[in-house]
Amino acid sequence: MSEDARTKRIVVIGGGMSGLAAAHKLIERRQEGRLPLEVVLLEAQSRLGGSIETARREGFLLEGGPDAFITQKPWAMALCRRMGIAEQVMPTNEKHRRAFIVRKRKLHPIPEGFMMLAPTRMWPFAFSGLFSWRGKMRMGLDLVLPRGPSEGDQSLGDFVRRRLGREALERAAQPLVSGIYASDPNRLSLRATMPRFLELEAKHRSLILGMRAGQKALGDRTRSDSGARYSIFVTMREGMASLVDAVAGRLPAGSVRTGCGVNVLAPQPGGRGWRLELADGQRMTADGLVLAAPAFALSRMLKAAAPALTAMLDEMQYASTLTVNLAFRREAIVHPLNAFGLVVPAVEKMAMIGASFCHVKFPGRAPEGNALIRAFVGGAMNPWAFDLDNAEVVRRVLAELGDLIGLRDQPLFTTIHRWPRAMAQYPVGHLDRVARVDALLASLPPVAVAGNAFAGGGVPDCVHRGETAAERVLDRIAKGE
Numbered sequence: 001m002s003e004d005a006r007t008k009r010i011v012v013i014g015g016g017m018s019g020l021a022a023a024h025k026l027i028e029r030r031q032e033g034r035l036p037l038e039v040v041l042l043e044a045q046s047r048l049g050g051s052i053e054t055a056r057r058e059g060f061l062l063e064g065g066p067d068a069f070i071t072q073k074p075w076a077m078a079l080c081r082r083m084g085i086a087e088q089v090m091p092t093n094e095k096h097r098r099a100f101i102v103r104k105r106k107l108h109p110i111p112e113g114f115m116m117l118a119p120t121r122m123w124p125f126a127f128s129g130l131f132s133w134r135g136k137m138r139m140g141l142d143l144v145l146p147r148g149p150s151e152g153d154q155s156l157g158d159f160v161r162r163r164l165g166r167e168a169l170e171r172a173a174q175p176l177v178s179g180i181y182a183s184d185p186n187r188l189s190l191r192a193t194m195p196r197f198l199e200l201e202a203k204h205r206s207l208i209l210g211m212r213a214g215q216k217a218l219g220d221r222t223r224s225d226s227g228a229r230y231s232i233f234v235t236m237r238e239g240m241a242s243l244v245d246a247v248a249g250r251l252p253a254g255s256v257r258t259g260c261g262v263n264v265l266a267p268q269p270g271g272r273g274w275r276l277e278l279a280d281g282q283r284m285t286a287d288g289l290v291l292a293a294p295a296f297a298l299s300r301m302l303k304a305a306a307p308a309l310t311a312m313l314d315e316m317q318y319a320s321t322l323t324v325n326l327a328f329r330r331e332a333i334v335h336p337l338n339a340f341g342l343v344v345p346a347v348e349k350m351a352m353i354g355a356s357f358c359h360v361k362f363p364g365r366a367p368e369g370n371a372l373i374r375a376f377v378g379g380a381m382n383p384w385a386f387d388l389d390n391a392e393v394v395r396r397v398l399a400e401l402g403d404l405i406g407l408r409d410q411p412l413f414t415t416i417h418r419w420p421r422a423m424a425q426y427p428v429g430h431l432d433r434v435a436r437v438d439a440l441l442a443s444l445p446p447v448a449v450a451g452n453a454f455a456g457g458g459v460p461d462c463v464h465r466g467e468t469a470a471e472r473v474l475d476r477i478a479k480g481e
């Protein structure tokens, strides 16, 4: 334990966004002065940020992992405000705020008013070349179909097939959802990922009618709201790593140890606090723990101490993806690139699952007269693509982009980031599994788990879960557990 018996040491394991948010919350609580605290953050790699990585090269700003976060989930934005860096947050470009979906190797704009799963505006939908007439008619059946089961969980795939038909799933829902979760919709839990659609069905029966009602209410609110509004997706002006740097900069000197993986965790004999064995052979103790490393890493650490828990952690699934940044001179690309990017349905059998036109999406990402395209490869629907070597990945991506947007010249340069088992998956029953993990943790000395497998997947969810985990451990310590 800490040298001063009253000071409680809380160790955060994992320095991605979840662990950073947890450590920051602990420091905020320490500053309130109610509990003397020592906070230690242990990160296995030599840098902080986990999946967040930004680089600069020849005037291009390259994101390896996330390039934006959503403001409808308020926690990342709230963290930026509390740290006084809200002015570094930048909205997406007003112009060209739309995306394409690939159909038979051609780009089709997502029809105006199409909201992830279903249309809300009939004319743009009716004239779209994205769906066949048969597919459109089947989607229209949503207007008359009865409600489905409201209890229990179901896959997003089953839900969309039932309400809107197979074509809606294969041609729109699957690629759009894959763009967020890199998941197989036939396994993805609707309740864990998009509960709003369940609520819409329960309330309005028809998704189309429910979303139209929601849009009208939003329109009315927007018209009567004169306050400053953030766009739905925002980023950090200097790249997502500046969010990591801002949090790290607020942690006390000496509290962060990088290159310091944890190998073993065990409750102290007598059940008060924890004993840690680090990868370099050192040992340390803690009064409480926030576990913010991936579930498979936590499982290894807890193998001897909590076998029931490790079995549950082993059930948490992850997909592997890679991102390819391709820098071009603008005239090397034929297409006007009048959108934020494109997504590719799995039925197209391409290596790419999507691509962002980064210089269109956000200003300042490429020098004047240049273009920056970021392709996503792999995911749960295309695991084979992750196994290709880098040269083959670039070759395939260039060939596929060539078909879709026309390339007159080679890129100025390309960079690849590999993210093995980095994107948590949320299979049917996921929320029950998380609840069971939380219940098992309650029987151990003060500990709580964060990380994208236990949050909702995006940066704001990770911030929220990290902060909540920190509060949970503090509560348990304050109660004298």
Ligand SMILES: Cc1cc2nc3c(=O)[nH]c(=O)nc-3n(C[C@H](O)[C@H](O)[C@H](O)COP(=O)(O)OP(=O)(O)OC[C@H]3O[C@@H](n4cnc5c(N)ncnc54)[C@H](O)[C@@H]3O)c2cc1C
Pocket: 013, 014, 015, 016, 017, 018, 019, 042, 043, 044, 045, 048, 049, 050, 051, 052, 064, 065, 066, 067, 068, 069, 070, 260, 261, 262, 263, 292, 293, 294, 297, 321, 322, 323, 419, 422, 423, 450, 451, 452, 453, 457, 458, 459, 460, 462
């Ligand atoms: C390519 C990609 C694109 C994405 N795009 C977006 C996006 O645009 N918007 C969005 O909101 N989200 C996006 N996400 C999701 C989001 O980035 C992640 O969910 C989030 O950053 C995960 O944070 P985390 O801290 O939970 O996990 P991680 O970032 O995986 O961090 C876990 C940390 O634990 C460390 N660790 C592992 N083992 C040990 C050990 N034994 N001891 C100590 N430390 C250990 C790891 O080194 C790592 O740093 C994207 C993810 C990826 C991979």
